[in-house]
Amino acid sequence: MTFLFQASLPQVRARLVEVFSSIQGEGVLVGHRQIFVRTYGCNLRCTYCDSPETLKESGAPRFCRVEQVPGTGQFLPVPNPVDADTLTGLLQQYLSEPHHSVSVTGGEPLLQARFLAAWLPAVRAMGLRTFLETNGLLPEHLQRVIDWIDVVSMDFKAPSAIGMDLESVRERHRRFLEIARTTSVYVKMVVTPGTTDMEVDAAIDLIASVDAAIPLILQPVTPFGHERIPVPPARLIALQARANRQLKEVRVIPQTHKVMHLL
Numbered sequence: 001m002t003f004l005f006q007a008s009l010p011q012v013r014a015r016l017v018e019v020f021s022s023i024q025g026e027g028v029l030v031g032h033r034q035i036f037v038r039t040y041g042c043n044l045r046c047t048y049c050d051s052p053e054t055l056k057e058s059g060a061p062r063f064c065r066v067e068q069v070p071g072t073g074q075f076l077p078v079p080n081p082v083d084a085d086t087l088t089g090l091l092q093q094y095l096s097e098p099h100h101s102v103s104v105t106g107g108e109p110l111l112q113a114r115f116l117a118a119w120l121p122a123v124r125a126m127g128l129r130t131f132l133e134t135n136g137l138l139p140e141h142l143q144r145v146i147d148w149i150d151v152v153s154m155d156f157k158a159p160s161a162i163g164m165d166l167e168s169v170r171e172r173h174r175r176f177l178e179i180a181r182t183t184s185v186y187v188k189m190v191v192t193p194g195t196t197d198m199e200v201d202a203a204i205d206l207i208a209s210v211d212a213a214i215p216l217i218l219q220p221v222t223p224f225g226h227e228r229i230p231v232p233p234a235r236l237i238a239l240q241a242r243a244n245r246q247l248k249e250v251r252v253i254p255q256t257h258k259v260m261h262l263l
């Protein structure tokens with residue numbers, strides 16, 4: 001791996017929760033090795049959220065935890081907020097092994113779009129691809145960083161899981177997907193026992209109206225937090241069949257990193 005060392009980045013800083021190297025457990029890149037940068041803060045409060053440390057009302061943690069050896073759970077504390085040069089340096093410790101990409105996840109990473117717009121070019125300069133995991137509801141923020149994103153994993157949020165009305169969710173998601181499609185994008189929808197046919201149809205119709213070839217990943221909820229009950233198998237099969245009538249690529253993929261006890 002060759003590095004292109006750059007001059008210092010502008011002194012933008014981000015509030016982070018953790019940095020680590022692991023195996024992607026969700027979506028179309030499942031199984032790929034990635035470096036994960038988890039940002040603090042989210043504009044939503046989903047019933048199934050499995051990253052509660054990003055939502056603490058008391059504010060960002062004083063320290064971002066940085067795993068020293070992948071998979072060991074041994075962390076070094078780095079004071080928050082973290083500046084762009086420091087974060088670039090933290091990533092380099094993992095690069096003795098090949099990685100598919102850097103996953104910027106959260107929380108909602110686009111809440112820190114200004115930082116990402118300044119920092120992501122340094123990731124590309126290290127020879128790494130960039131992968132954005134987002135709730136798909138901040139199109140104006142996406143516009144600021146889209147030139148630096150190789151793959152967008154965009155959630156379609158079921159209104160029943162986030163307490164918003166379907167019309168406003170649909171319109172924001174539509175604007176987001178129109179921007180995201182200028183790079184590689186797929187849509188992921190977490191399915192809970194409470195997800196309705198109307199909500200799934202809204203996701204299907206949205207994708208079909210933009211480009212039916214955009215993959216849809218139906219992700220059965222991992223029982224956690226407020227969501228204790230799994231989705232029945234027959235329901236998953238029926239929803240996939242429903243989506244397959246309009247879309248070209250529909251897959252059902254659970255959170256595999258939970259099975260392997262990976263971060």
Ligand code: SF4
Pocket residue numbers: 042043044045046048049050051054106107108135
């Ligand atoms: S968008 Fe993601 S991080 Fe934010 S509350 Fe929902 S599941 Fe949690």
